[in-house]
Amino acid sequence: MIQRNNSYRLLPFKFTHIGNKELIVNEVGDYLFMPNGTVQRVISGSVNRNTEEYRDLLSKFIICDSYNDILQDVIATRIRTKKSFLDGFTSLHIFVLTLRCNQKCVYCQATSQNKDCVNKDMKIEDLNKAISLMLKSPNPHITMEFQGGESSLVPSLVEHAILETERQNKSVGKEIKYVICTNIIHFSEELLNLCEKYNVFVSTSLDGPESIHDSNRGVSGSYKHFVDSLLRIRERLGQDRISPLMTTSVLSLNYPIEIVDSYRQLSFHYIFLRPLNPYGRAKENEDWNLYFDKFLEFYKKSLDYILLLNKRGEFFVEGFTAMVMKKILTPFPIGFVDLQSPAGIINSVVVYNYDGYVYCSDESRMMAESGDFTFRLGKVSDKYEDIFYGKKAQALSRVWATEYIAGCSDCAFQQYCGADPVRNYSTQGDWYGHRPSSLFCKFHKAVFEYLFELIDRRGNEVLPIIRRWIYD
């Protein structure tokens, strides 16, 4: 240990260089921008007491006067708060009720099948067993999400799933939130009644203006059906009971402003700029390096435009930025499974597939459709403990935290990022992954650097806007 004249001690922290400054981040994600050379001076004991620099470093838990119990308890509580998403264990339970779909999306990650295909719906007995497994989760707050394929093609299964869950939950007493993921192309009255009765939230997809939306869906007329259903759903369920996600196809990359405006035109105040993921049909994308470079530019242009709208007085949120900024600016975790450590798989999300098997994430079951069952945890008839705490879950736990995997353990962005063994396996062939060649790493580092540059250069202008996104 270095003996320092002024006897302060180091607390665990990471650092990197952004522009001509050093970004220093402590163990719970508090950050400081300091002049280059600060870290060298901190560790060599050259920071003088009674300076603003000393007080900054002290208040951000980069250094301390002593490792006393009170300090330890404060930081330990902060760590526990940051990791509180682990408290209840799996909260998001995805039910793939069918693989059949009525659209032909160019980027389909689920390898959906034709709507008339047979043997691609979940069997009732498997659905009942999956519901029993879900209700064994220790989490008192459960989100039950119906996915596909296109879940609106099987309204009777959706209805059965909700009624059976309500029945089984009478003796369990969990708080259940229902979400139906649907393209709402043909959203029947029967489904609307069900959504109204059981407060089902509708999660849908909108990729931009009519030309982009229809092109991405691979079916003409999709946008018109979408708008018709949107109006019906809003009228019956309320404005805030339906929310869309946007997926950025290669075509979409050229239209950042138009896509944001298409959301505004339909009276949405929120967009989530989501890149393609390398699964299913999307995996056929030729050059992922080029795609992510272009997506980053798309993201920056869109965000810049959205910030401008907010400056002009319009409340409009970019969801991905809001989530990352919540990690940076607040002591709290976020519910975004892609950026969690330990990883979102199993800890936060699990998938019951139409074929009666349980997978550790949505992406895992998408890989299964390509014949790769690596992340299959078991069958719905298996014991809960064997699925959620079994050998595969244990093996995954050895590679699912940024705190201890190579390339992440030293990274300044560790507290904001996440580990993703499924993505590692899909793109690099092994669970552990290789950070220097990882596009997940490259992309997220670039986003974090960009957001910290924004904070540093335009903090006075953008932070009040982003704080409204986080806290409102």
Add this chain to the structure above:
Amino acid sequence: MNSFRIIGNKKAQFNIDANMFSKSVIMKVLYWLNNDFVVQTTSHESQLLVELESNNDTDWNIMKKTISTMLNDFQMREVIEKETHDIRNILYVKAFSNIDNFTEYDTEE
């Protein structure tokens, strides 16, 4: 890092004094280089000879500065890690201990 030698557009060599940088620091730097370069190392007493070869044209002057920065940064990270290793463990143990669930045993019996 010393004796940085550029061999054509696609290859460079340099020495790292193993007395100045730990094996862990050197390996972490090489880890981040091995996506862009074929990395070969040869040890001569306290000197480690590193050879980098790329399929692409490389601005070796920028690369030299980058590697030098990486060596210094990882060395500082090593100092921080060594000094804070124990307190970090204590903090995580405290953070994840379920104090309410602990059973207190009477050790007198």
